[in-house]
Amino acid sequence: MASENVVTITDANFAAEVLASSVPVLVDFWAEWCMPCRMLAPTVDELAGEYDGRIKFGKLNVDQNREAAKQYGITGIPALLIFKNGQLARKIVGVKPKKDIKAELDGQL
Numbered sequence: 001m002a003s004e005n006v007v008t009i010t011d012a013n014f015a016a017e018v019l020a021s022s023v024p025v026l027v028d029f030w031a032e033w034c035m036p037c038r039m040l041a042p043t044v045d046e047l048a049g050e051y052d053g054r055i056k057f058g059k060l061n062v063d064q065n066r067e068a069a070k071q072y073g074i075t076g077i078p079a080l081l082i083f084k085n086g087q088l089a090r091k092i093v094g095v096k097p098k099k100d101i102k103a104e105l106d107g108q109l
Contacts, residue, residue, distance in 0.1 A: 005048035009058035011067040017058060019086040024108040025056040029072075029079040031063050036095045037078040043098050044080075047105065055105055084108050 009017055009027055018025045028044050030037035048057035062069040062077060072081060072088065082090040082104060090104050 003045040003048055005052050005057060006045060007056065007058045009060040009065070009068070011065040014060075014065075014068045017056070018083050021056050021083070021086075023054060023056055024082060024084045024089070024105070025058060026105065027068075027081045027083065028057070028059045029062050029069055029074045029077050029081065030059055031061060031077055034077050040078045040080075040095050043101065046098065047101060050102075051105060054109060080104075082108055 006028075007017060018027060026044070026047070028037075028040070030041070044057060044059070051057070060068055062074060072091075076093050078093075078095065080092040080096075080101065081088055082092075089108055092101065092104060
């Protein structure tokens with residue numbers, strides 16, 4: 001599913017992995033059946049390698065973890081949410097070019 005630089009985020013570990021993180025976190029809200037999510041996955045994996053140590057990357061399956069998806073108003077996937085200091089900083093919905101996602105990430109560093 002994901003590269004070694006991408007952690008699995010669940011409702012159970014969301015607070016510890018995302019909200020308590022000392023670095024910004026990009027959470028990819030996705031589902032198995034979502035073709036655009038599958039299209040975006042390689043880009044997320046590439047970015048996770050490029051930002052290793054500076055930004056944490058995680059994937060949250062919305063079918064298995066409905067609470068976090070509900071809490072952050074996820075109505076369309078893929079959705080990339082960027083958290084900084086425990087707060088939602090940016091929300092990117094849909095498949096976007098890598099350069100656009102990089103610009104959003106660079107803005108959080």
